[in-house]
Amino acid sequence: MKEINTPIIPSKATFIGAQKTLDHKAICVFSALGFFLDDDTYFLEQKVLKPANQYTIDNGSTTATQPYFKWHHTPVERPFKQVVEEFAVLFEQIIEEQVGNRKVILPLSGGLDSRTQACALHYLKKDVSAYSYAFEGGHDETKYSKQIAEVCGFAFKDWRIPNGYLWNKIEDLAKINGCYSDFTHPRQMAFIDQYAQMGDVFSLGHWGDVLFDDMGVADDLTVEQQVAVLFKKVVKKGGLELATTLWKEWNMEGNFEDYLYQRLKSLLLKIDIPQSANAQIRAFKSLYWAPRWTSVNLSIFEHEKPITVPYYDNRMCAFICTVPEKYLAGRQIQIEYLKMRNPDLAKIVWQGQKPFNLYSYHFNKKPYNMPYRILDKVKRTLNPKKHIQRNWELQFLGTENEKQLKERLLENEKMNAVIPTELTNAFYQKFKTEDDVYYSHPVSMLLTLSLFFKQNQ
Structure with a gap:
């Protein structure tokens, strides 16, 4: 007999059951969303163990007990400064435990999640080798990553994703991620041969942007309104058309759109956080989006070196449930943490708020951002060459x-x-x-x- 406790946000899927009969409904959902929903797989007989559950496996039979953790919204009122300090202690403790004395491989971007990791790793005096990549023929997104690495004193590699890199790696990628994610998103596959020589363990910033932000909705949304929001968030452009076409081709009963809507509603109702639509949608994404989409391509990193994901840590999930929603909105906690621990990092431009940094991003609105927008438009007019902006443009x-x-x-x-x-x-x-x-x-x-x-x- 074997006991398994699945993490609150699993970094990899645990499959049970045989691969026999294709699950056409699940494949239709996969086609619409880009990820499988709940415990679905390609096969009716095979399932994925659900997050935050205790399982007993005995003679091939798997039994789940009650979940040991249920997402909730139980905010403890305290000063914002205290919340930031609590986050600092917890985040740094998690990273210290995860990486120890090993050399860290750190993917960097111009956003906040990896910058917050860089800040903690620098504060903890870890040996770090960082890297970033940009599209060949696209905007140089490595500019701010390099500045972050320089402030922290990290070794840094600047890579370009070449046109058509996918085709000589696609069979390997299919084996690594099991075809549970499409192949144009995992840009890290372009450099899979480079990672092993960089260090001992990855520290990955996935899911910080979801946990440490609001969902952009009013907290008093009804369930039906929340399902409508989720539907728009999870269904990809063209995904509904493809799924509906496959649904009809396979002679499935009913209407695919109605089926998907009811599944989303059923899963949302199980969460049961009536006092906060933001917290409920965040919980939904953490239960169903993170493990079935975000985690799938973590396997590419893990194929080369062990991975750590500090924002996935059970303690971080529990912490989020106690933070008042007003402090989560707008990435405030990470921003203040960076200002507190390393003001020089906070002074680097926030890529999503160009040309402003963490001290000035509030001015990214009219009239303050007009000079930058005008100059940017002039540059694009004088140099009308198309810039690669999306992964698929390099592949298709x-x-x-x-x-x-x-x-x-x-x-x-x-x-x-x-x-x-x-x-x-x-x-x-x-x-x-x-x-x-x-x-x-x-x-x-x-x-x-x-x-x-x-x-x-």
Whole structure:
């Protein structure tokens, strides 16, 4: 007999059950969202262990007891300064325990989550090798990451994601993430051969932006209103059309959109945080989005070195449930932590609020931001060359990319046995001739399904 306690936010999925019968409903949801919902997998008989549960496995039979943690909103009123200090102690304790004396590999961006990690690692005097990457032909997003590394005294690597890197790595990626995420998002795969020589353990900043922010809604939203918000958040552009088309192709009963809406509503009602819509939506995302989408591609890092994810720590989740919502809104806690521990880091431009930093971002509004916006527009007018902004542009556009994409989409007999070539080609043609932004997600999901069927059917 074996006992398993799943984390509140698992960093990897634990599968139970056999891979026998395709779960068409689950695959339709996957096509719409880009991740499987709840404990779904590709197969009816196989499930994923749910977060924050105790399981007993005995002779192949798996039994779940009551969850040992349930997301809640029990704010303890105290001064904001005290909350920031509590976060500092907890965050640094978690990182200290996670990395110890090992050399840390730190992916950096111009945002707040990895900057907060850099701050803690520097304060704790850890040996860190940092890196960042930008799209080839895109805006230089490594500029602020390099400044963060320089302030902290970290070694730093500046990488460019090359056009079409996916095609010589896609089979490996499919094996690593099990085809449980589309292939255009995990940019880290481009540099998988580089990580091992950089250090001993990853420190990853995933999910800080969800835990330490509000959800942008009024706290008194009704359940129906919350479901409507969630529906818009989780369904990708073109995803509903693809899922609905597959639903009809497989002769499923009812209407896919109604089915998905009711599933979202049912899962939301189980959370039961009536006093705060923000807390309830945050809990929903942490239960169903983080482990089934965000965590999937953590496997790429873990394929090379052990990973640590401080924002995933059970204690951090419990802490969030005690923080008044007014302090979570607007990333206030991380911002004040950075100002408190390392003002020089806070003075570096916040990429999402360019050209302002953590002391001045409040001025990112008219009329204060007009000089920057005018100058930026002039630069774009004088240099009208298109900048790569999205992952799929590097993978799907251009002659060689199109050749590779069409081959995998349309010349896979195992895929064609489940999804007709005509259906796949119809979406590919819409991507080519109607709206590449809108149909990039359906094409990406069909590519993912193609690799899944090739490896599993």
